Amino acid sequence: DGGITQSPKYLFRKEGQNVTLSCEQNLNHDAMYWYRQDPGQGLRLIYYSQIVNDFQKGDIAEGYSVSREKKESFPLTVTSAQKNPTAFYLCASSMSQTLSGGMNTEAFFGQGTRLTVV
Amino acid sequence: DAKTTQPPSMDCAEGRAANLPCNHSTISGNEYVYWYRQIHSQGPQYIIHGLKNNETNEMASLIITEDRKSSTLILPHATLRDTAVYYCIVRVVGTGTASKLTFGTGTRLQVTL
Numbered sequence: 001d002g003g004i005t006q007s008p009k010y011l012f013r014k015e016g017q018n019v020t021l022s023c024e025q026n027l028n029h030d031a032m033y034w035y036r037q038d039p040g041q042g043l044r045l046i047y048y049s050q051i052v053n054d055f056q057k058g059d060i061a062e063g064y065s066v067s068r069e070k071k072e073s074f075p076l077t078v079t080s081a082q083k084n085p086t087a088f089y090l091c092a093s094s095m096s097q098t099l100s101g102g103m104n105t106e107a108f109f110g111q112g113t114r115l116t117v118v
Numbered sequence: 119d120a121k122t123t124q125p126p127s128m129d130c131a132e133g134r135a136a137n138l139p140c141n142h143s144t145i146s147g148n149e150y151v152y153w154y155r156q157i158h159s160q161g162p163q164y165i166i167h168g169l170k171n172n173e174t175n176e177m178a179s180l181i182i183t184e185d186r187k188s189s190t191l192i193l194p195h196a197t198l199r200d201t202a203v204y205y206c207i208v209r210v211v212g213t214g215t216a217s218k219l220t221f222g223t224g225t226r227l228q229v230t231l
């Protein structure tokens with residue numbers, strides 16, 4: 001079945017350690033996104049990527065890094081520079097958007113990774 | 119980026135229509151309106167989207183005003199399973215092929231017996 005998979009579902013790390021969250025999709029989508037969600041709040045965009053080997057900072061990129069070496073994979077590293085890393089992290093993917101913005105395809109989300117830093 | 123404004127919460131009786139409003143007064147001509155919902159601790163689920171015309175699918179209807187500055191998501195017969203946070207977003211077109219999906223805080227819909 002096609003879909004987007006995040007792993008693991010729950011992750012615990014000690015303060016000061018870097019941690020990498022996995023996001024894989026087999027939908028042949030060009031665009032991928034990472035969001036952070038804190039309790040009772042909406043989704044905030046961390047990074048997004050439209051094509052392989054290219055990515056852009058979102059609204060809260062500080063303390064995070066990403067790579068896009070393969071179309072189907074968009075891992076997110078939460079570095080020790082991220083001051084409040086404990087959160088629910090969501091990955092999404094969608095078809096590429098045309099330059100005119102005419103392609104109107106929806107985004108598909110993974111089930112999320114809940115990261116707790118102790 | 120066009121921003122969206124939604125009421126923080128709404129209640130609806132089961133079996134009745136739920137009408138969720140969204141204001142996007144700064145939307146530009148080539149931006150679409152998308153609706154998603156998120157049930158607690160799960161990934162958001164796509165509901166519907168539109169550009170100018172009203173749209174309907176098996177889940178909901180989307181009514182967009184003629185000036186496109188606001189829209190309403192309609193769940194025709196709400197059930198308890200529709201209790202969720204509903205997000206209205208506007209698809210942003212960036213430079214080149216890059217694009218963003220920016221979410222606001224959404225509307226928490228509580229469906230009650």
